[in-house]
Amino acid sequence: MKILMRADTHYSIQYTSDYEKPKYTFSQVLAAVAVSMGSMIIGFSSAYTSPALVTMKNSTIISVTDEEASWIGSLMPLAALVGGVVGGPLVDYIGRRRTILFIAPPFFVGWILIATARIIHLVLTGRVVCGLCVGVGSLAFPVYLGETIQPEKLLVGTYLVGVMRKPDKRYNGFEARTPKLTMKFVT
Numbered sequence: 320m321k322i323l324m325r326a327d328t329h330y331s332i333q334y335t336s337d338y339e340k341p342k343y344t345f346s347q348v349l350a351a352v353a354v355s356m357g358s359m360i361i362g363f364s365s366a367y368t369s370p371a372l373v374t375m376k377n378s379t380i381i382s383v384t385d386e387e388a389s390w391i392g393s394l395m396p397l398a399a400l401v402g403g404v405v406g407g408p409l410v411d412y413i414g415r416r417r418t419i420l421f422i423a424p425p426f427f428v429g430w431i432l433i434a435t436a437r438i439i440h441l442v443l444t445g446r447v448v449c450g451l452c453v454g455v456g457s458l459a460f461p462v463y464l465g466e467t468i469q470p471e472k473l474l475v476g477t478y479l480v481g482v483m484r485k486p487d488k489r490y491n492g493f494e495a496r497t498p499k500l501t502m503k504f505v506t
Contacts, residue, residue, distance in 0.1 A: 347468045354460045357419065360426060361456055364449045367433075368392040380437060387439050394443055395450035402454020409455060415463035418455060426452040 368391060375383040375391075383391070410418050425448050432445030 344469075350467055351464060354419070354464055357423075357456055357460050361453050361460075364395060364453050368395070375442075381439060381442070383439060387443075391439075391442060391446060394446040395453065398447045398450025399454035399457070402451040402456075403458060404454075405451070406455035406458040410459050410462060415459050415466060418459040419463060422452040422455050422459070426456075 372383065372388050372391060375381050376388070406418070409421075413421065429445045429448030429452065432441050432448065436442045436445065
């Protein structure tokens, strides 16, 4: 029986009829939480435009015209399309884990460019960089979870990714039970 413990690593395990508890549960849950944080950052990048444009239009530091505001809103999804095309071969070539580690610094740089911008061109550049990372991350995160987490614990990882991607979505009272359900699947 082959079990995928980590990305791109297979172990052959001989087992008896007695079921043994998996040893790597904590590391798998930790991987699910880390990837869910990445999905949360993708959600922040996607939802950033609405509240930020109102602030930028009223700001004295950066003056934003309507045309520039439309570019700020549209550059991230356009760059995410390119990131998705680039991300497919990148995920296959260097692996899922390395791809996730590879996009973390550019994501950070993109947000720093946006946060410290004094001219509109830095905001646009930051949105393009974040958009590329969103495209690559949208491919790498779910695939990494699917390959690294044991089937019994897979529901935890996919559930966390779904919740982190849509943090503003209401589940009709379901959000109050979220920690209890997650802990039930972990144990």
